[in-house]
Amino acid sequence: MRTALVTAVAGAVVAFLLGLLTFGVQATAHPHDVPLAVVAPPPIAERVAAAGSAEVDLRVVGAEEARTLLADKEVYGVLEIVPGQATIRLNPAINPSGTQVAQQVLTGVAQGAGLPLKVEARAVSAAERTAPLAASALLWVGGMVAGLLFVVLKGRKLRLLSSLTTAVLVVASVTGLLAWWGVTFNAEALGFLLVVAVSFALLQAGLFKHLGIRAMGILGLLYLMAPAVAGQVPELLNPVYKAVLWSWTPFRFSTEGLRTLMYDGSVSTEWWVFGGIALVGLVLLLAGQKTQPDRPDGVVDVGVDEADRLPRAERQHTA
Structure with a gap:
């Protein structure tokens, strides 16, 4: 009875810990403060800055700074807005999960501005x-x-x-x-x-x-x-x-x-x-040598002589 209870509890604890340390990562995933850069004329830039949320960190910057941030992987994506056109730039060296979130958010920003959109990114298989x-x-x-x-x-x-x-x-x-x-x-x-x-x-x-x-x-x-x-x-x-x-x-x-x-x-x-x-x-x-070889079966060699089952160091030889 005791063995059955101990093994059952052990199985439940291991399952809980593995779930906590593995599947729990995906189950609790949620974007927060995802850094993105936007390049836009002042009127649009003000609206973009005001549209920030806890999920994303929208940074309104200049074109050169935006491209530097993207190259350095400081942001997951860049939206460049010019009169009549919006362009999303992505970096293939950035984690795909981050670029996916960036593209979704920046697409929404461009659509909110009512602009045609194109995406500039290296094709990644x-x-x-x-x-x-x-x-x-x-x-x-x-x-x-x-x-x-x-x-x-x-x-x-x-x-x-x-x-x-x-x-x-x-x-x-x-x-x-x-x-x-x-x-x-x-x-x-x-x-x-x-x-x-x-x-x-x-x-x-x-x-x-x-x-x-x-x-x-x-x-x-x-x-x-x-x-x-x-x-x-x-x-x-x-x-x-x-x-x-x-x-x-x-x-x-x-x-x-x-x-x-x-x-x-x-x-x-x-x-x-x-x-x-x-x-x-x-x-x-x-760092030192093991005193005995690795034994997968847990058996420890104590130096017992096979002939008389006594430790070799204590074995006495008669004349």
Whole structure:
């Protein structure tokens, strides 16, 4: 009876926590203070500024400033209004969820002004929209599976070599898959992908070294909850999820960094983030040797001699 009750409660608690950390992100998503820029003559600009709401942050700026803000990803979209015409400009390097909200809101503004509308944006395929988050998740899964098999197969040596080899092969696998979907990377994006893969593989190998198969409790949970957050933009997230999950998840940095580099942008913070993760993983790998190999079945080798079932250190040899 006790076992039945404990297992039932455990299942309910795990389901609640996973729902809270994964599906809860999408269930509570709602736009707030989404930054948008509008370029318009004074009379229209005044009406636009007065039409602000809690969902969007409409900034009335000059044409050059608006394009700079869009290029720097400070706004999700720009609406330029000239006599008789309205134009929406979007940046493909920005999260698609953000650009979708921007286009909907700015279209409404243009229609309210009674102007014909055109959209200027680089065409982005479904595969290109999916690729940054998909690549990040697959790199994590590849390193995690390799690290887990290293434990299950009772690997003892060359864990570092295994991690680096895993990173290279997983990057090759992911880029091949994306190329099949029609997505190709420039040299800098490919280099960034390799850095991400190395950092993930080193961190996972370090955790597996010290925790054994129990590391799956941490790595598996990170995989389940992080992609759900990384696929959103902060202005769509519930403030609690933004602070507790989005602010630190490495999937967010890898997804945003790769998307930026795909469209010839530049990143800086992301290089430092994954360099730091790789360093932590390397320290874990080099921090001492386990006194016994990883055993997936939980059996601990205490050095018992098979012949007489006594510890070898205490075994007495007769003359």
